[in-house]
Amino acid sequence: MFQKPMLKDNALKGKVIVVTGGGSGLGKSMTTYFLKLGAHVVITSRNIEKLNKAKIELEGKTGGKVLAVQCDVRNYSEVEVVLEETLKEFGKVDGLLNNAAGNFISPTERLSANAFDTIIDIVLKGSKNFTLAFGKHWIKEKQKTSTILNIVTTYAWTGSAYVVPSATAKAGVLAMTRSLAVEWAKYGIRSNAIAPGPFPTKGAWDRLLPGDLKDKFDIKKKVPVGRVGVHQELANLAAYLMSDFSAYINGEVITIDGGEWLKGAGEFNMLEDVSEEMWDMLETMIRNKKKK
Numbered sequence: 001m002f003q004k005p006m007l008k009d010n011a012l013k014g015k016v017i018v019v020t021g022g023g024s025g026l027g028k029s030m031t032t033y034f035l036k037l038g039a040h041v042v043i044t045s046r047n048i049e050k051l052n053k054a055k056i057e058l059e060g061k062t063g064g065k066v067l068a069v070q071c072d073v074r075n076y077s078e079v080e081v082v083l084e085e086t087l088k089e090f091g092k093v094d095g096l097l098n099n100a101a102g103n104f105i106s107p108t109e110r111l112s113a114n115a116f117d118t119i120i121d122i123v124l125k126g127s128k129n130f131t132l133a134f135g136k137h138w139i140k141e142k143q144k145t146s147t148i149l150n151i152v153t154t155y156a157w158t159g160s161a162y163v164v165p166s167a168t169a170k171a172g173v174l175a176m177t178r179s180l181a182v183e184w185a186k187y188g189i190r191s192n193a194i195a196p197g198p199f200p201t202k203g204a205w206d207r208l209l210p211g212d213l214k215d216k217f218d219i220k221k222k223v224p225v226g227r228v229g230v231h232q233e234l235a236n237l238a239a240y241l242m243s244d245f246s247a248y249i250n251g252e253v254i255t256i257d258g259g260e261w262l263k264g265a266g267e268f269n270m271l272e273d274v275s276e277e278m279w280d281m282l283e284t285m286i287r288n289k290k291k292k
């Protein structure tokens, strides 16, 4: 069921949505569903060949219209070009999905200053660049409704060892999401975030679980529902948050992780492995305490 498209046909008809990092991974999956629901989508990343290939594939598969624009999210002037090209092609823009990211595992003390900056610049500064350029445009044009959707992670609020630049940057994106939800609501701009748990993509798995780490750490075991995420279920949530059906949701971060982060957080979650017989024994021991 969760592998099926959720929204009704044409739920995004007439919308123009910009997806950063839309040519691969989760960005491509969300783009595919936006197109199926009737949106026009602008996909951006550093690699124009990849984007052009994705454009042909996605237009063929969905019958939708895709504009591919090369852009490094770290450069504000390139972001302004994306906005210009979008307006030239479609005449307006309704939604921004800040999805592009950079990340890799490393002990923090091994990182150069430039390595740390690189992740902060892609994730935090990149999301800021798109948010600022598009927000200014929407405010200037007095557009009635528009939507910003940011992809963060569950460690945006818990933090995480070995991905410290990413955790630091995603925490900043989450703060920006909640701050602007209040400040820009008066301009009709909604601001929300999604915090995905593990959803296999080549980009993430190659950098976070390289080599035999994939086999050493069975990610499924970390997730209470016992599996990793399916791209369509993330796309369902993203499409809902981009659509007018979610008009009253503003400043929210929705976690979609099968309960993964909470499993790591609860004080007694390790008792998951206790058998029924053991529980009988433990219960007797606890009850006997009262009698003494």
Ligand code: HXC
Binding pocket: 101, 102, 103, 104, 105, 106, 110, 111, 112, 113, 114, 115, 116, 118, 119, 153, 166, 196, 197, 198, 203, 204, 207, 208
């Ligand atoms: C230590 C490293 C390193 C590593 C790069 N650097 N890789 N340091 N360990 N493994 C250092 C480099 O030496 C350099 O520092 C600096 O980082 C910048 O590296 P460049 O290769 O010049 O950067 P760039 O070409 O801009 O590439 C950015 C990148 C790359 C982040 C390093 O991996 C990339 O393009 N990633 C994009 C896609 C991605 O990361 N996807 C994963 C998202 S997953 P010096 O000092 O030498 O100049 C995600 C999931 C989160 O976010 C949650 C999962 C559950």
Ligand code: NAP
Binding pocket: 020, 021, 022, 023, 024, 025, 026, 027, 044, 045, 046, 047, 050, 071, 072, 073, 074, 098, 099, 100, 101, 102, 122, 151, 152, 153, 154, 195, 196, 197, 198, 199, 200, 201, 202, 203, 204
């Ligand atoms: P991915 O496949 O590596 O995708 C990252 C995308 O960002 C690529 O399309 C890449 O395109 C683009 N990008 C990277 N640096 C860029 C830059 N400087 N300028 C422009 N575009 C850039 O990773 P993913 O797994 O799909 O991740 C997508 C989002 O989900 C990210 O925000 C990630 O943090 C989040 N997330 C993923 C998971 C997961 O399990 N996969 C879990 C939690 C959160 P180019 O290389 O062509 O530029």
